[in-house]
Structures are given as structure tokens and as C-alpha cells.
Amino acid sequence: MQRIEKRLREGMGLDATTIGSSSLQRTIRLRMKAVGAERVEDYEHLIATSATEWNRLVEAVVVTETWFFRDRQAFAALTDMVLKQWLPAHATGRARILSLPCSSGEEPYSIAMALLDAGVPAARLAVDAVDLSQRVIEKALAGVYGKNSFRGQELSYRDRHFTREGDLYSVRQPARECVTFRQANLLGEGFPLARASYDFIFCRNLLIYFDRVTQQLAFQRLESLLVAGGTLFVGPAEIPLAMENGFTGLNLTMAFACRRATEQANAKRPAAPPRTAKASRRVAMPPPLPKPTPPRGPLAHASRAEAPAAVALEQARRLADGGQLEEAVRLCRAHLDQQGASVDAYYLLGAIHDAQGDPSAREFYRKALYLDPSHYESLLQMALWAEREGDANAARNLRRRAQRREPERQQTS
Ligand SMILES: C[S@@+](CC[C@H](N)C(=O)[O-])C[C@H]1O[C@@H](n2cnc3c(N)ncnc32)[C@H](O)[C@@H]1O
Incomplete structure (x- = not known):
């Protein structure tokens, strides 16, 4: 079995521990x-010699879960960048966007729909969409979706871009013509996409299934596909991985966007100002503070101090984003003193310590989880710490707990 797991790791990057060896x-x-096949050896021989069976095994192990406008802030951030930066800088041509992995198409179609809705003409857009699984590529090409692909409450795009057929919805033009699908392996030797082809890449919820070495290879390939100054969007749990691999977060709330660290530094420093002690301590934060959650249950009547408290925390986050870590910590602590225990304050303190590589970050995430055992961002950050410490089991369990929270997050986003 271990040899088959090794083949899967080498062939498609899958780290068995991320989905559970059993x-x-x-x-x-x-x-x-x-x-x-009765013996494991026979099956191992079969997948080594039959492309058909290898593909069937790959199809059986891939995790293809996806939906329209998943983590929707990423689409808002992309739209903003295309409207405010890309279009003004390019009088002609198309903004080139890659969605890899695209799974059954919800992500690349969402990209096209978001940009079309913002007024970007179809003729100025080219979305390429790639996935390892032929099965999901066929579903994406068909472009017909059931209710599981539509989550959350903001569904107005469905009326604009789909034709209803009973319980199913079929993607309409012009969104359909903006997207080109193809099957390919991000890690494959004959990877078909050319270098420096894309202004924006969405590579979300794939890298978490890779081990460290494979993550490095994947980041190298993604980097080679991006134009200089291009933007990479990753999944919520993947921003710290991007930062470990030479990218820096753009600190766009819940968009999980990043750029090559050197390019980001150059963009911020056009006139090469002298480095000050403060500037050198500027750090890119892990996933930023989520919007303050409304109190539930017995606290639903909300304290009078709630609004200013939320503002103080938002200010702390901005300070942290700008590298003023001590001041940010001071505000968080003052907030805790005045308001008592708070999930958001503990999470932010964890993020600040995390950005400095300080293991005491875990204590803050633990406190956040003590108050809210299903706090999504803290679960993901704790999973990364568990992984760094070689505890794959704990990391997997934490990720599972976070995944259970995913649909609920979408409802509220
Ligand atoms: C969880 S889905 C993510 C889809 C979408 N990006 C999202 O965030 O909703 C993961 C996808 O990665 C694809 N995948 C797995 N390994 C891959 C590889 N080596 N190259 C390309 N795609 C891969 C799977 O087939 C699956 O469709």
C-alpha cells in the first residue's frame, strides 16, 4: 500500500496524510x-502498466469539492485589480487569468461572471481553466449545475448567467465563451502552459493536499506561469504556505491574494526610500481578521460597547498589516482588558505572533478555539502549526473540523 501511496505522491502530488491513509x-x-486484483502487488503492477487504471485511481482519490463564488472576496479583489490596475495599463488585449485547479468549473465561471458583471467586456478577458481530472473537466464543459454548486445567500448572479432547466442551471453566454478548459497535471513533465502567460492565477484548495517538497515544486511552476507583478490567489489555509515559498500576502481582507515577495517590495518602494527600522519589520499577516461575528445565543442582545470594540480591533489589524506590531498588540490587550475574552482579539494576537515566527501564536489560537471551538481561521492556523511539528494526524483532524465550518461560512459571507 505504501508503494501505491508513493506513486500517487509522485504522480499527482497527493500526500496521503492529508485525506487520511485509511x-x-x-x-x-x-x-x-x-x-x-487480489494482491496489492498485482494492483501496483496494473497501475504501473495501464494508463486507464491509473486514471481511474486518480479519479477515485481526487477531492473535487467546489462551488460558485467560493470565498467570494477573492472575486471582488480580482475585479478591483482588473478595473483599477490592469485595464488602465493595457489599452488593448485580454486580461489572462488561470484557474488551476478548476474542478468542475464553478471557479473559472465565477471569475468570468464577476468581471462581466463589473462591466469588463468579454473581448478583454481570457480565462483558462485546468484540472487533473478528466471527469470534472467534462462536467465543466457541459456547464450544468445542481443546487450544491450554489451556496450562500447572494445568488443574484444565477439569474444573470444561467438558464434554468428544472432543478438544474446551465451557464449562458457570454460567461461560457470566456472560459477555455483543458485537462493537465500541474506537476506533470509535459505541462502544456507557457511561461509568463498569466496576469492572475487562482490556485485554491490544492496545495493543502501536497507535502512540503511538492508544494515547493508547485509554487515554482505557478511563479513561472505568472507575468512579472502578477497576482496569485490561494485558499484560506494556503497563504502561510505561499509566504513560506517566496510570496507575500497583499492583505486584502479574506481574498488570500499574494505576489512574489520581491515584486511586492519593489511595487511598494518605487523611489527606493531608505530602510527604516520600522519598514524592515513590516510583515505580511496570515489570513486577516474576519469581520466581527454577531453574538449568538445568550449574548445576542449585544453589549453597548460592542461597536467601538470592533472598531478598535479593526484598527489593531490595520496597524499589524502596516508593521506596527507592538502598537497592534497593545490595542488587542487593551481590548481584552476592557471587554473580556474575545475570539477575534485572540486570533489577531495569534496572527501577529505567527507573522514573527513566534510559537506562542499557538496559545492565542488555542484561546480563540476555547471560546469558539469551530473558529475557522484558528483551526487552519493550528493545523499548519501541527504540520510544522510533524503531527500530520492532528493537522488532518483540525482541517476536518475547519471544513465542517466551510458551508456555514459561505452562508454568512
Ligand atoms: C478541492 S478542488 C479545488 C477547486 C477550486 N480551485 C476551489 O477552490 O473550489 C481540488 C482539485 O484539484 C485537482 N487536482 C488534484 N491534483 C492536481 C494536480 N496535480 N494538477 C491539477 N489539478 C489537480 C482535483 O482534481 C480537484 O478537482
């Missing part, structure tokens, strides 16, 4: 049963 082994046994 669940992976169950899937392998189901494939063995389907082809009548």
Missing part, C-alpha cells in the same frame, strides 16, 4: 475489487 487505502481496495 480512507485512501479503502479507495485503493475498492479499485482492486473493481478490477479483480
